[in-house]
Amino acid sequence: MAQKLVIIGNGMAPGRMLEELFDRAPGLYEVTIFNAEPRVNYDRIMLSPVLSGEKTYEDIVIHNDEWYAYHGVTLHKGAKVSHIDRATKTVTAENGISATYDKLVIATGSHPIIIPVPGHGLPEVLPYRDLDDVSKMLEITRGKGHAVVIGGGLLGLEAAYGLKQRGMTVTVLHLMPTIMERQLDPAAAYLLEKALADRGIEIITQANTKRILGTEHVEAVELEDGRVIAADMVVMAVGIRPSSALAKEAGIAVNRGIVVDDGMQTSDASVFALGECAEHRGICYGLVAPLYESARVLAERLSGGAAEYHGSQVNTKLKVTGVNLFSAGDFAEGPDREEVVLRDATRGVYKRVILKDNRVIGAVLYGETTDGAWYFDMLKRGTDVSELRHTLIYGQAYQGGAVADPKAAVAALPDDAEICGCNGVCKGKIVSTIKDRGLTTLDEVRAHTKASASCGTCTGLVEQLMSLTLGDAYNPKAVTPVCGCTDLGHDEVRRLIRAKELKSIPAVMQELEWKTSCGCAKCRPALNYYLVSDWPGEYEDDYQSRFINERVHANIQKDGTYSVVPRMWGGVTSAAELRAIADVVDKFNIPTVKCTGGQRIDMLGVKKEDLPAVWADLGKAGFVSGQAYAKGLRTVKTCVGSDWCRFGTQDSTGLGIRLEKFMWGSWTPAKLKLAVSGCPRNCAEATCKDIGVICVDSGFEIHFAGAAGLDIKGTEVLGMVKTEDEAVEYIAALTQMYREQGRYLERIYKWAKRVGLDEIREQIMNDADKRHAYYERFVESQKYAQVDPWSERVSGKDKHEFNPMAVLDSQQAAE
Amino acid sequence: MSQEFVAIGHIDDIPVRGARCVRTAHGKIAVFRTATDEVFAIDDHCPHKGGPLSDGIVHGNAVTCPLHNWVFSLESGEAQGADEGRVRTFAIRNVDGALSISLASLTEAAE
Structure with a gap:
């Protein structure tokens, strides 16, 4: 009989763990999930694109209802667990639902820190953590007003960018002298600050919030130095705290997070912890890559294996459209460290690689981040770089002197180099899956390997791999042609119609070298519209190129x-x-x-x-x-x-x-x-x-x-x-x-x-x-x-459209 | 049965790259005039969902059904591309613009 596995929490980490578990040992467990949020599992790192309007909730759903049904998972939505009874191995939710377990996984995640300044309880003071927060922000903003974001870290800046995209004016308050100080050195922070200012986001550093002003609604934020900034909304993005209270009440060992060993097991042998609520070797992780790594280990353990998690090196990318930023490892200055720096003010490029004993221990890249994966790979491996020191900063393509094409960098990566950090997918896996399954599109590669399926910043690398593997069969830059009659896309056709002053369908087909004599039912209506739209009064509408309705x-x-x-x-x-x-x-x-x-x-x-x-x-x-x-x-x-x-x-x-x-x-x-x-x-x-x-x-x-x-x-x-x-x-x-x-x-x-x-x-x-x-x-x-x-047709226009050409009586037809 | 041809009208009754329908006791026939003034006659009834092919867009020697975009060869009546199916074709004569069609296949099918 199947064992009972109960999971508290339905975020990305347990979602991934279940995928791995169902892969390894289908049917081994009867799974029940308690989810405090009233929905399925979605991609939390993509909240920022949802906030900015670049994606919708539907775009970021990872597992839909069918997935749970297919795997026989009982998912209690909107059910917050309030009690774990370890003696009877039972968990109970606030709404009274309970379940017994053989194995329990606590994946309660984390909760945002709200600074308890006066006014923090006003309705427009929001954290930035889940979809409900995003919905509330969008309700309040409706595209206008002023938002103050407290916290100039990764999350705060993404929130600021999203709100700006939605039409608000935005000020970011940051306590430290430079933004994202945990990931960026001051020089990169300066470039980023400038780029954000160019996008209309005001940033005030060394800003210590004294209180939030307003009686019923947020009106302004007052700083310690007396400055007052008008605000219709305040977003607190100052950090997260592991949600470990439930475990603590149940008598499980808790430090900052729920303490787990290398097998993700807590102080109770049948209870495991996973995700942002867990503390492993003193570290609580908040990025998806290490959580997915530990999810894999837990899945292995639950299916009878002996995998161990040894902690992760992490890297960071900022999801702000048009800003390229990469940071990994340790980049503080120190007597035993050396650094290699490249600055190019005109192109807005800044690169800094930190070395210790001839090994990369940290890297900050701004403006040009293609080599992030390469540096990160050397960092994780502890590669000795003394041979390539003098060209190290120029990136992988320059190793060996010749300027190779950009694909060379990817081609040179070893098979076990990680391409997708979020999902822990290495180059070899992507290449072999493309070959074995005959994949030709990015969507297929995402579906089969998960690479580039989370935050998407590795999409360029994955595309390069596809082009390396498939050769000419893959061309990501290819525009989709209007139809089979031409290789040109819609935009090129429109541009050429104007530039060459083409004013009839035959002229377009002749000049743009159409491959068919008179087009097809796809291109003709399109061309007719473009000509109607571009040459009003001159072009004569071609009715035979319109659909029957028109x-x-x-x-x-x-x-x-x-x-x-x-x-x-x-x-x-x-x-x-x-x-x-x-x-x-x-x-x-x-x-x-x-x-x-x-x-x-x-x-x-x-x-x-x-x-x-x-x-x-x-x-x-x-x-x-x-x-x-x-x-x-x-x-x-x-x-x-x-x-x-x-x-x-x-x-x-x-x-x-x-x-x-x-x-x-x-x-x-x-x-x-x-x-x-x-x-x-x-x-x-x-x-x-x-x-x-x-x-x-x-x-x-x-x-x-x-x-x-x-x-x-x-x-x-x-x-x-x-x-x-x-x-x-x-x-x-x-x-x-x-x-x-x-x-x-x-x-x-x-x-x-x-x-x-x-x-x-x-x-x-x-x-x-x-x-x-x-x-x-x-x-x-x-x-x-x-x-x-x-009225035109009442007066007789296009009479032929409405009547048969001939009516043959049965006499004639029967002859 | 003889290949008797029945007059249906003049080629100028049909717009270039267009079609008209001819109504008979045994169903409608679509008559096409292509960009090069060739004429064709086929069933005015798409085998997929019965769409009126004489309402479709005419391109080359083919027509696209207005309901779900099936494409048929006017010469052979065969569906093109991935779709499978065919419509009947009828012999058609063009004598100095005077059009006539043979209803042989129509009446054969009806008998």
């Missing part, structure tokens, strides 16, 4: 019939309009009438032949096409705003109608849906739209890049404007920027992620000239776009 101006259904959605400006309708719709439904026997998600009415099951007649009747009542089929402006959803609502701050309905009347007819890379809410209660759900507006007393908060389809994503704030006129101008400019840069079928949130939120804010909010130019180009393009396609 050709017949209705949505094809599964049975070949169509659905018809007339525009209802801002979602407002009238008795006369509704009567006209009712009459059309009766007259044409339309089987289904339904409200859409965008506040309009959809008539489904219309026969293709009937479409022009349906539109003729709708047109008499004043309806135009709702373009519910278009890669273009769809709806503008609104709430009733100040007209009716007792909370409404502005005329949201009016603004919605104005936007829709101004923007209808415009073609965009993918569909574009807008909404305007009259107050932050946001009844029009503007914060999940492509572009949204939240009205407030003082003006209009413009949002963009939301999604509520395949992906779910709240919007990003573009910025605040004071007047309705400005709102219309800024939104049109944003739309035009997207029209000009988006790849065909790329929704605005994907485009925004690709080009960067800051870049968009900079161009639309801060650069008035650019904004005006975009706006003018949008207005120009609208001159040619705002023709109602339904």
Whole structure:
């Protein structure tokens, strides 16, 4: 019978331990997990990208519910264990759930240190530890206000960067004279401080927090020297403490953390401790690499092996986009130490390698970190470097004199050199897995080896290994071509269309050397959009390159019939309009009438032949096409705003109608849906739209890049404007920027992620000239776009689309 | 059974790189005109989920179904790429733009 294994805590360390255990000894244990957090196991080191908006929670989930089910693991979510009874081998949670164990693993992690200064209990004082903290920060920030981060260590700086990315202004307070003093020497800290200042993050060192001011909410932070810094939120990132209380109460030996031996066993032979709560040889680790190493040892032990953990050397990388920083080992100065330093001010590069007895004992790299793995490898091995001292600082590629290609560095690494620090994956394992399983993509390598699957900083190394192993078969830089008809990507095609002034599909195909005679169903609609968008008034729309929906101006259904959605400006309708719709439904026997998600009415099951007649009747009542089929402006959803609502701050309905009347007819890379809410209660759900507006007393908060389809994503704030006129101008400019840069079928949130939120804010909010130019180009393009396609077709355009070419009676057919 | 051809209209009734459908007692037939003014006739019914092929995008001597992007050769009626399936083809004549098709395969199947 399977033994019972109970795990308290569901973080990354026990998650990895279980993976290793199920690999080694499937079915040996019946596993029960108690998780104080109400969710599955996620990648905690990726919290910073979630905070900055570069990733979502879904992106960082390590084990989903299916994984637990597949391995027969009982996972109690939101169950905090309050008691361990070692005599009866039972653990009990606060909510009453209990379980007995044969083996128990305590993996309670750590908790953040909150400095007990006056005011630390205010609701906007937050630690930075788990997903709940991130959610709270995002709730409070909503993209504005000022955040003070206390603590200029790794975590604090990542939090500061994330909050800045979300649109807050940020000040970091750090007690010591230089930031990240445990990982960086003063010179590297200076460069980092400068880089962060360039990104708009203010850093105050030697700042001793006296108290946090505010009665109900955080208002400011006061320093010992009397300075007061206004704040809407305070993030404490000053350190962590192992969560060992539960073990201590159960009578297990505890120092700073829960004391374990080399087999990860505590003072009780059936109880083990793992992760940040454990103390091994006097050290409590807080980085993922050593925790994964010890997880492997514990898995080995639990499956009957005798592996031993001997402690780890650790290295650090900062997850701030665009900042390259690596540090490992010991770099304090000392009489028995030598150092080799390289500075290049123009390139912003600083490298320092610390030697003792001709062996690397520490390294700090800033600006160029490719050789981090090489130095770290020599550090762990204790390699004698006296032979290569004079070129050591230039990096691995320079050893032996010749300047080799960058891959040479990786090629020269021994098979057991560690590539992925987080997951402890060495070069040999990656190379052999690529070969044995025939892997060709980075995602496959991540799935099979775990390399580059955690923090991702080793991605470049893994890609180099792939290219070494696969040769030309792997080309990470290759752009994805538009389709099989060309080798060019979307961006190159767009660029060349403008540069070469190509104004027809045949011209594009000829000049850009298309491999097929007239393209395919993938490239033709894309090219048609690019030409429509780039040459308004000059290019003649090629209907044969549009999908059927945009050709017949209705949505094809599964049975070949169509659905018809007339525009209802801002979602407002009238008795006369509704009567006209009712009459059309009766007259044409339309089987289904339904409200859409965008506040309009959809008539489904219309026969293709009937479409022009349906539109003729709708047109008499004043309806135009709702373009519910278009890669273009769809709806503008609104709430009733100040007209009716007792909370409404502005005329949201009016603004919605104005936007829709101004923007209808415009073609965009993918569909574009807008909404305007009259107050932050946001009844029009503007914060999940492509572009949204939240009205407030003082003006209009413009949002963009939301999604509520395949992906779910709240919007990003573009910025605040004071007047309705400005709102219309800024939104049109944003739309035009997207029209000009988006790849065909790329929704605005994907485009925004690709080009960067800051870049968009900079161009639309801060650069008035650019904004005006975009706006003018949008207005120009609208001159040619705002023709109602339904009335055109009622007047006879494209008649051939709606009728059969011939009807052969049964006589002829049967002959 | 004779290869009798039935008139269906003129080539100019069909847009270049486009299609029209012909309705018969035994189902619809899609008639295509390519970029080089070649004409083809196939079933107007995708074997996958019944999509109207005459509503698809025409490229080269092929059409992409509007419902789920299956691609069919207009010459052979065979599905291209990874998809498997085929549609019936019909003989078609173009005499100075006057088009006529043979319904032989249609009636054979119906009998």
